[in-house]
Amino acid sequence: MRRKVLLASLFSFTINFPIFANNDSALDQTSDIKESPEETSEIEVIQVTAQKREQAINEVAISISVINGNELLNRQLKDTTALSSVSPNFKITQNAAEGTPPAVNIRGVGSIDYNTSTTSPVGVYTDGVASGSANAQLVNLYDVESVQVLRGPQGTLFGRNTTGGAVLITSRKPQFETSGYIDASVAERDTIALQGAFNFALNDDVAFRIAASHQDFEYSTNNLFELAPEAGLRQSNIRFSALGNFDQWEVIARLHATEWDGVVNPSGSVGVVASFDPNTGLPATFCTPGQARDGLCTDAFGFNDGSDDFFDVSVNNNINNNSPHETSARGINLQNTYRFSDDTYFVSLTSFDKLDRIHFFNSDASPASLGEGGQDVFTDTFTQEFRLHHETEKAYIIGGLYYLRDSVRQANFFDLFRDFRASEALFSNAATFFYNNQIDTDSYSAFANVDYKLTEKTSISAGIRYTDETTDYRAVGQINVALAANDQQGLTVPGWDISDDVSDDDISGKIAINHQYSDSLSYFVSFARGFKSGGYNGALITTEEEALRNDYGAENLNAYEVGLRKNWNNRVNLYASAFFYDYQNQQVFMNQSAIEAGAPPLQLLTNVGESEIYGAELEINAALTNNLTTKLSVGYLPEANLEEFFDAAGNAVRDNRLPFTSEYNVSGQADYRVNLNQADLTFHVDFDYQSDFFFDQNQNPFTSQGDFTLWNARISYETNRWGLSAWVKNLTDEEYSNLLFDLANLFGSLQDFKGEGRQLGVGVNYVF
Secondary structure (H helix, E strand, O other): OOOOOOOOOOEEOOOOOOOOOOOOOOOOOOOOOOOOOOOOOOOOOOEEOOOOOOEEHHHOOOEEEEEEHHHHHHOOOOEHHHOHHHOOOEEEEOOOOOOOOOEEEEOOEEEOOOOOOOOOOEEEEEOOEEOOOHHHOOOEOOOEEEEEEEEOOOOOOOOOOOOOEEEEEEEOOOOOOOEEEEEEEEEOOOEEEEEEEEEEEOOOOEEEEEEEEEEEEEOOOEEOOOOOOOOEEEEEEEEEEEEEEEOOEEEEEEEEEEEEEEEOOOOEEEEOEEEEOOOOOOEEEEOOHHHHHOOOOEOOOOOOOOOOOOOEEOOOOOHHHHOEEEEEEEEEEEEEEEEOOOOEEEEEEEEEEEEEEEEEEEOOOOOOOOEEEEEEEEEEEEEEEEEEEEEOOOEEEEEEEEEEEEEEEEEEEEEEOHHHHHOOOOHHHOEEEEEEEEEEEEEEEEEEEEEEEOOOOEEEEEEEEEEEEEEEEEEEEEEEEOOOOOOOOOEEEEEEEEEEEEEEEEEEEEEEEEEEEEOOEEEEEEEEEEEEOOEEOOOOOOOHHHHHOOEEOOEEEEEEEEEEEEEEOOOEEEEEEEEEEEEEOOEEEEEEOOOOOOOOOEEEEEEOOOEEEEEEEEEEEEEOOOOEEEEEEEEEEEEEEEOEEEOOOOOEEEOOEOOOOOOEEEEEEEEEEEEEOOEEEEEEEEEEEEOOEEOOOOOOHHHEEOOEEEEEEEEEEEOOOEEEEEEEEOOOOOOOEEEEEEEHHHHOEEEEEEOOOOEEEEEEEEEO
């Protein structure tokens, strides 16, 4: 019931720490206790950890956007897929439904591969720990101190798989006090959200923090198929943190656990068939992209959901035990810091994470059983990093070693044309493909970085990293075929069994000069080289030939950038940059129609040669008055094109726009605060505009997303300890897609993964 409004409860629990004129732009180091509301007209200095130490942002020759945990909660940004509006030229979505690996893109560099074994060229780090495969990049944001988006290659201190950049998520550390908060909200679509934390000190040396969150919600997609269960998800997360300070030694231990379960969000079917041949019953004419988007067409079997409502679908989501999604994750993160002197300290960061995920999908997106399947993935990731920090009068030096072991096991299947098994004429076309993979990656790195003051106003930063990485893989396939009409059990026969390895080693790094022209103006120029190793993509495959070519090689990116930061009287901060990328052997995920008619599409992650990307960015934070603060971000990518490559059918593709890459993206927000004695009344509005883009490398007009703007608004009343608020997401009920997947040659349709519609919510919070 997508328009069901929970009128009985219109309040939203939102933790609110001390309010700053630009509270979206600083790392919040405060306790859980609110301070008295104060009038202020200054923007505070932004502190970042982009170089694995705390620095003022104008000292760092990197393009960075920062959002603090206070605003994450205020804006109801549930997980990493909601972060697109926080940084220019940054796009991240749910991709192929919630629970699958997200599509992350920075400045045209990214991946749209929804397969559970893929690795993204944009790294996601939680408390300094790399996520491993992209399957672990879907992170719930609760009790977070800050999120930093680093744009451009981060090949020195982060290294592995950060060709495009990195997203750094930092949770709140324990504090030596008794404090905490509780936050709850209710909203349309039976949404309930709870979040909270409790902090306490055992003694002067040891403190603890327990944080948890729970989400229970349904999707805005309305399934017209009567037997289908209501699609929704329940997500529970908990984190236990301990901090010990013992003279020269500090230890931080974090244990986390995640449990999700529910019914997957069904995708919609966008038919492309206009008419059928009366003699053969096969498609005869096809629709234009506009007709298809308007719902005027059918799929190759004559299906149309029959509704003009964008959010209506008709999908048999009741099969395979009600189309389940289940996620179970556990992990531990242990950081030891030993200080030898005021100038020298050593850091050891150890982590182990385990993630098990089951996800069902329905490709034909109709009441028929023509293309259903499941992706089961089991991941174990171990990382170890050692770093030595040393500071002199003019230099800051970091050297270190890094090791990662990522083990991914998949047990997947795709059931093609199940309904055909009941037909005497068609049963031989039905088949179920079982494609299982074991992919083990070992990555070793050594790195060094130095920041050196050439003069009082000019510094140089230089870094280098050597990476040696090997991926061992084994792919095993089986095929089940029907031996006669109505043979639902069929016969399973071996398909393929291949094993091999991919090994790469390379050097990445950077060199940059940062000049502080005055107290209010600085600028930098930089060169950075990114490296992402090759590997094996455990995508949907139906033949041994596809299995043999699912490995891919390494990619490199050379990035040139200039940037400046300007401050006017602590009321306005401006950041601007321009960049040029020379991308070599770029890894691009391709959804390509099968060479043989009626066969599943080819899904390849392959190297496509050279790409050229250039663009510019602008960010402005302004305290226009003591009560009104604003933020504006503009991203511009006039050129983000593949130079040339040949697809699996031998067709030349030249100068195509990179997938998921808008030419323009603009986001902004405004907050107007009225002080009411001992309380604040705050009005907030924000927007995110994306110009049109393609969902695949073919520049297929059917699989393109037109430009759209998402508006959100919030009003809150806050005292020192209590807060009430009401909010709306997607204010204008914008209709847009997270992904359009081309299945025209197989089913005569596009698979449409729809974005969420308008949602109203309200709540209350308490801080102690």
